[in-house]
Amino acid sequence: MKNNQNQTGNSKVSKILIAIIAVLVIAVVGLVIALVSSKGKEENDNTTREHATKTDVTSETATKTATATDSGTTEQQTEITMDFVSVVAVNAWESDGRYFSQFDVKVTNSSNDVFTNWKLDIKVPTDTLLSDIWNGTGVVKDGILSIEAQDYNKEIQSGAVLSDLGFIISTKDKDGLLIVGQDNAFYSNGTLVDGLVVVAETTPTEEATQEQTTEEVVSNTPPKKEEGTPFANHGKLSLDGTDIVDENGEKYQLKGLSTHGLAWFPQYVNKEAFQTFRDDWGANLIRLAMYTDENGGYCSGGNREQLKQTVCDGVEAATELGMYVIIDWHVLHDLSPKVYEADAKIFFDEMSKKYKDYDNVIYEICNEPNGGTTWSDVKEYAEDIIPIIRANDNDAIIIVGTPTWSQDVDIAAQDPITGYENIMYAVHFYAATHTDNIRNKVTTALNSGLPIFVSEFSICDASGNGAIDYGQAEKWFDLINSNNLSYAAWNISNKNETSSIIKASCTKTSGWTVDDLSDTGVWIRKQILGN
Numbered sequence: 001m002k003n004n005q006n007q008t009g010n011s012k013v014s015k016i017l018i019a020i021i022a023v024l025v026i027a028v029v030g031l032v033i034a035l036v037s038s039k040g041k042e043e044n045d046n047t048t049r050e051h052a053t054k055t056d057v058t059s060e061t062a063t064k065t066a067t068a069t070d071s072g073t074t075e076q077q078t079e080i081t082m083d084f085v086s087v088v089a090v091n092a093w094e095s096d097g098r099y100f101s102q103f104d105v106k107v108t109n110s111s112n113d114v115f116t117n118w119k120l121d122i123k124v125p126t127d128t129l130l131s132d133i134w135n136g137t138g139v140v141k142d143g144i145l146s147i148e149a150q151d152y153n154k155e156i157q158s159g160a161v162l163s164d165l166g167f168i169i170s171t172k173d174k175d176g177l178l179i180v181g182q183d184n185a186f187y188s189n190g191t192l193v194d195g196l197v198v199v200a201e202t203t204p205t206e207e208a209t210q211e212q213t214t215e216e217v218v219s220n221t222p223p224k225k226e227e228g229t230p231f232a233n234h235g236k237l238s239l240d241g242t243d244i245v246d247e248n249g250e251k252y253q254l255k256g257l258s259t260h261g262l263a264w265f266p267q268y269v270n271k272e273a274f275q276t277f278r279d280d281w282g283a284n285l286i287r288l289a290m291y292t293d294e295n296g297g298y299c300s301g302g303n304r305e306q307l308k309q310t311v312c313d314g315v316e317a318a319t320e321l322g323m324y325v326i327i328d329w330h331v332l333h334d335l336s337p338k339v340y341e342a343d344a345k346i347f348f349d350e351m352s353k354k355y356k357d358y359d360n361v362i363y364e365i366c367n368e369p370n371g372g373t374t375w376s377d378v379k380e381y382a383e384d385i386i387p388i389i390r391a392n393d394n395d396a397i398i399i400v401g402t403p404t405w406s407q408d409v410d411i412a413a414q415d416p417i418t419g420y421e422n423i424m425y426a427v428h429f430y431a432a433t434h435t436d437n438i439r440n441k442v443t444t445a446l447n448s449g450l451p452i453f454v455s456e457f458s459i460c461d462a463s464g465n466g467a468i469d470y471g472q473a474e475k476w477f478d479l480i481n482s483n484n485l486s487y488a489a490w491n492i493s494n495k496n497e498t499s500s501i502i503k504a505s506c507t508k509t510s511g512w513t514v515d516d517l518s519d520t521g522v523w524i525r526k527q528i529l530g531n
Helices: 003-051 230-234 271-280 304-320 341-354 375-392 408-415 436-447 470-481 518-530
Strands: 064-070 076-080 085-094 098-108 115-122 128-132 137-141 146-150 161-171 196-204 238-242 243-245 256-260 285-291 324-332 359-363 396-398 423-430 450-456 486-493
Touching: 003 396, 085 341, 098 115, 098 341, 128 137, 128 341, 161 341, 161 423, 230 359, 256 271, 256 324, 256 518, 271 304, 271 518, 285 304, 285 486, 304 324, 304 341, 324 341, 341 375, 375 396, 375 408, 408 423, 408 436, 436 450, 436 470, 470 518
Parallel strands: 064 196, 256 285, 256 486, 285 324, 324 359, 359 396, 396 423, 423 450, 450 486
Antiparallel strands: 064 076, 085 098, 098 161, 115 146, 115 196, 128 161, 137 146, 238 243
16 A cells, blocks of 8 residues: 555656646747737838838839739838839920820839839820720829730849830820920929839749849840951941941942741841851841831831831841841831831830940831921921930941932932931832932932932832843942942742842742842842842
């Protein structure tokens, strides 16, 4: 019995000890939870105070408020630094009784998190219409312009800048129009961008680093000059009188080919094709013809992003090969370049920003004005577009089309564009149709000191089809070569028409032999080679 009593006493003592230990553990755990909660609250309070002190307003013309929503089980609104977004006016104009303003938008993620599914809400005048938007979707309702991300740009990494957004709006009231200064600076009256709100979801990154930097890419870095290429040998081009000269001041002649419409024959815009022209033809120039108004054109239902990408692919391929390249706004069916002037402004602003550091890019701002379009109309359009390009690229060669399908260079010579350097004027010919009368126009213009670029031609009739007139073609090349005129032959395709340089039966997109070429292709190749 005594042994049983001792066992019972020991059991009671053990139970008491266990109870005491349990109480101590509960107390310690409670203390830890309280400390953690207190620290978390303090950190949240500190974070809130820290963000509240960061009220750096980056624009004097706008008040900006930005909010972010943390992803997770609990949604919390935290203030983002004021440099999260900027809306900058870059252009303004009046058309058909409405006042248009173009804006570039830049979204900067200076937090340590990833922004996803971002949205911008911008207060605008109540009568505002959204004319265009790029790299985002937009709608105007109840005086708010709401811009949301596309699938491909909905995430903005920590430290990154999204700078390829933009939009155009119009209002009936002139007060909504941004004032363009005569010095080509742009000023806002503050009405449009007042009360900007930014909402974005955030995803925390694994680790923030102090070495992280924010950098805005405003242009591409061109490839290095490849030894022995045309560009490596001659560099940046400019004008001396009516002559194109290279970086050494020596006369230089651009000789090459034009694509057909990029919407219909994009397969020929590739590096291997351009290399065939460079190495086998002796060409130093490619012209990228982007139609504006025909079916599938840039301004008539075409896939704008795809067309711009084809242009960019062509520029990059030509540049890598050390060739010169023309970006051609191919006005034709639209008759007057003023029809889509608003689109042209946006396009050339984007292209000239992108290629401002490329010394081999040439801009052709209207292919063939026609249908009664006057030189006064074309000149007015050119004087609107040229400053936009010059704001980004101050000395690239710019080619201006002339009336009557770019034939009336003599009329342009009577009233040329002034105030800018390196401006040339287009003449186009189709040898079986355009003979002495157009050649006389060219001679008259040259004698007046007008720099002329033959940015499109072929040796058949003006339809691009029909019989070849070799005799008239030779007369044209006598004029071209004796006056150091640069030229681009129409066209790089296998379309079943005379002006195509590739046989309709040939499906190659590069590496053509002479047997793959049409009669036009064979003759033009000989001219470029100098045979």
